[in-house]
Amino acid sequence: MEVLDPSRSFMRNVKRVIIKVGTAVVTREEGRLAVGRLGALCEQIKQLNSLGYDIILVSSGAVGIGRQRLRYRKLINSSFADLQKPQLELDGKACAAVGQNSLMALYDTLFTQLDVTSAQLLVTDNDFRDKDFRKQLTETVKSLLALKVIPVFNENDAVSTRKAPYEDSSGIFWDNDSLSALLALELKADLLVLLSDVEGLYSGPPSDPHSKLIHTYIKEKHQNEITFGDKSRVGRGGMTAKVKAAVHAAEAGIPVVITSGFAAENIINVLQGQRIGTLFHKDAHEWVQVKEVDAREMAVAARECSRRLQAISSEERKQILLKIADALEANENVIRTENEADVAMAQEAGYEKSLVARLIASLANNMRIIANMEDPIGQILKRTELSDGLILEKTSSPLGVLLIVFESRPDALVQIASLAIRSGNGLLLKGGKEAKRSNAILHKVITEAIPDTVGGKLIGLVTTREEIPELLKLDDVIDLVIPRGSNKLVSQIKSSTKIPVLGHADGICHVYVDKSANVEMARRIVLDAKIDYPAACNAMETLLIHRDLIEKGWLNDIVVDLRNEGVILYGGPRASSLLNIPRAHSFHHEYSSLACTVEIVDDVYAAIDHINLYGRHVTVFFLIGNIAHTDSIIAEDKEVANVFLRQVDSAAVFHNASTRFSDGARFGLGAEVGISTSRIHARGPVGVEGLLTTRWILKGGGQVVDGDRGIVYTHTDLAT
Numbered sequence: 001m002e003v004l005d006p007s008r009s010f011m012r013n014v015k016r017v018i019i020k021v022g023t024a025v026v027t028r029e030e031g032r033l034a035v036g037r038l039g040a041l042c043e044q045i046k047q048l049n050s051l052g053y054d055i056i057l058v059s060s061g062a063v064g065i066g067r068q069r070l071r072y073r074k075l076i077n078s079s080f081a082d083l084q085k086p087q088l089e090l091d092g093k094a095c096a097a098v099g100q101n102s103l104m105a106l107y108d109t110l111f112t113q114l115d116v117t118s119a120q121l122l123v124t125d126n127d128f129r130d131k132d133f134r135k136q137l138t139e140t141v142k143s144l145l146a147l148k149v150i151p152v153f154n155e156n157d158a159v160s161t162r163k164a165p166y167e168d169s170s171g172i173f174w175d176n177d178s179l180s181a182l183l184a185l186e187l188k189a190d191l192l193v194l195l196s197d198v199e200g201l202y203s204g205p206p207s208d209p210h211s212k213l214i215h216t217y218i219k220e221k222h223q224n225e226i227t228f229g230d231k232s233r234v235g236r237g238g239m240t241a242k243v244k245a246a247v248h249a250a251e252a253g254i255p256v257v258i259t260s261g262f263a264a265e266n267i268i269n270v271l272q273g274q275r276i277g278t279l280f281h282k283d284a285h286e287w288v289q290v291k292e293v294d295a296r297e298m299a300v301a302a303r304e305c306s307r308r309l310q311a312i313s314s315e316e317r318k319q320i321l322l323k324i325a326d327a328l329e330a331n332e333n334v335i336r337t338e339n340e341a342d343v344a345m346a347q348e349a350g351y352e353k354s355l356v357a358r359l360i361a362s363l364a365n366n367m368r369i370i371a372n373m374e375d376p377i378g379q380i381l382k383r384t385e386l387s388d389g390l391i392l393e394k395t396s397s398p399l400g401v402l403l404i405v406f407e408s409r410p411d412a413l414v415q416i417a418s419l420a421i422r423s424g425n426g427l428l429l430k431g432g433k434e435a436k437r438s439n440a441i442l443h444k445v446i447t448e449a450i451p452d453t454v455g456g457k458l459i460g461l462v463t464t465r466e467e468i469p470e471l472l473k474l475d476d477v478i479d480l481v482i483p484r485g486s487n488k489l490v491s492q493i494k495s496s497t498k499i500p501v502l503g504h505a506d507g508i509c510h511v512y513v514d515k516s517a518n519v520e521m522a523r524r525i526v527l528d529a530k531i532d533y534p535a536a537c538n539a540m541e542t543l544l545i546h547r548d549l550i551e552k553g554w555l556n557d558i559v560v561d562l563r564n565e566g567v568i569l570y571g572g573p574r575a576s577s578l579l580n581i582p583r584a585h586s587f588h589h590e591y592s593s594l595a596c597t598v599e600i601v602d603d604v605y606a607a608i609d610h611i612n613l614y615g616r617h618v619t620v621f622f623l624i625g626n627i628a629h630t631d632s633i634i635a636e637d638k639e640v641a642n643v644f645l646r647q648v649d650s651a652a653v654f655h656n657a658s659t660r661f662s663d664g665a666r667f668g669l670g671a672e673v674g675i676s677t678s679r680i681h682a683r684g685p686v687g688v689e690g691l692l693t694t695r696w697i698l699k700g701g702g703q704v705v706d707g708d709r710g711i712v713y714t715h716t717d718l719a720t
Helices: 006-013 035-050 062-076 080-084 092-113 125-129 131-146 176-186 239-251 266-271 295-311 314-330 332-349 363-371 411-422 433-448 467-471 487-494 519-531 554-564 573-579 604-614 638-647
Strands: 016-021 054-059 118-123 150-155 191-196 256-260 278-280 380-387 390-398 401-406 426-430 459-461 480-484 509-513 540-546 568-571 595-601 628-634 650-655 674-676 684-686 692-699 713-718
Touching: 006 332, 016 035, 016 176, 016 266, 035 054, 035 092, 035 266, 054 092, 054 131, 054 176, 062 092, 092 118, 092 150, 118 131, 125 131, 131 150, 131 176, 150 176, 176 191, 176 239, 191 239, 191 266, 239 256, 239 278, 256 266, 295 401, 295 426, 295 459, 295 467, 314 332, 314 363, 314 411, 314 433, 332 433, 363 411, 401 411, 411 426, 411 433, 426 467, 433 459, 480 487, 509 519, 509 604, 519 540, 519 554, 519 628, 540 554, 540 604, 554 568, 554 573, 554 595, 568 573, 573 595, 595 604, 604 628, 604 638, 628 638, 638 650
Parallel strands: 016 054, 016 191, 054 150, 118 150, 191 256, 401 426, 401 480, 426 459, 509 540, 509 628, 540 595, 568 595, 628 650
Antiparallel strands: 256 278, 380 390, 380 713, 390 692, 674 684
């Protein structure tokens, strides 16, 4: 079954389900059996049983049915005079005894029509005090489930000695809601479904138009906010009892969903992961979005924390990164769980695999590499003696507060955070919605590892797209915006802010194979550049081949090799005709998958012209993102190679090497905030140095200008 809601992705692993059906579902308003609803319930159980689920049913309704039948029996056996007397309430235990027989007879009839066998199990509170009983109960249920029999549980009210509900503090369970939670623990269920006469848990009485359905119950948030209405019209429980049972089971590790028993397919829809009813889960508190704060407040807090970060020692900043690395490893399982939920949701939503295929790997190791790098803050880049005893120093300094907007890739959050901390910058992050849960848990793990002396608000997580326009107005607080993603994203941000923008946009990576190339080397490089990680921005998108390699047969050989690796080929005007492959709709297209464009060129100059024309993006009226990304030439002729290296106008140009080397970690930068296709401030992979600016420190001994009359300038360079 497909899982539709990422918070319910655990449904894929559910095997054993306990379904509790309340009296309000079993009976109609007047007390008679709701045969239609019970029939629909049994049909769902039949379907789930056929799909391999272990289904255990806990059914209320016996007392209500028995009361209705005994009232009828008493009525037809009463004289007119008897009816004039005050009517005494019927004995509840007698009602239970009569009703249980009728209830099970109906279940047996309905299941038999569906070719399903059911079994009745009546239990009392005292039974569970006996360890041997509990062991035998487990064995009996195990045997029944192995035979595809549906166990139907009910409290044996006819002989129960327990006092009225919730009056006996020594009780193990008090109603069928708490019984179902107890059975879920005893029988090791994977899910408990509590069927009610309403859609789920509401913030107030369901009849109140201002009440809202709560999709996920957060105990810390909701336990003091919910106003319960009247209890169930029949039975002992009601929503209060259901919530208590659900909280108890969820805290013990068993997910619970409270939903309506009136809808024909609700149980199946719950198991499909649809957002139906109210979910109770032990990890639900981790899914709560970070409390929304004012955009300016978030940015100002990041700046204040960044100043505290800059004020501590280099060793202390290093230790923060090492502590975060340890926290990432300690929380690996929960991070992977959240990431898998994002992947499932993204695939369901139809995002391309390139957006969800990037796995979180080696995050802690990269964090430690950055931690052990030389401290970039306060480095003296240049020392000059202006005059005798007057020394000027040019030093490296953090930019201040960075706003990074990135699409997909939750691992980018960790890389960016590590570089920001090492460079002493505050950070605001906005990730793509397809990695929402991954980003949230990573942000939580990282900020909780930052000491209070600096403050977790050093790194703010922007949770909604609506906050971005407000942040882009804060040119007095935010110092640099780095959009990582499509040309459209970069262009939109550039046109919406006065804040400097360092563009990490899409770029077309080319590999040109010259006629002088070592063909075996060329084969290895071309295959690596395309198939090593097709979703990466440094993967080859266009292969340019010298025309002489057609006659030598190398063109056909590389086409076969690429196809054997599953690469879909498109051609330019010359290649598509020669190779009989589909025509590429644009040389500007970035596939980010196992596909690429092939074209034939006359020589290195034609290759350079092609790259400089099509490596440039359509949005050439912006400074940001209007040059090529990474391009490589495969050639043994060094003169040809040097022409290529000098004249190709790209952020990174390689000779006899794969474009996949264009990466901050591989360049020795530890990580990268992106690969800049800009010309100003930083270009190519942007590591720690790209997040720094400079400032001037002047050290004197009382000198004054005084119209330059009493000073002799020497302007002598000094060793740093």
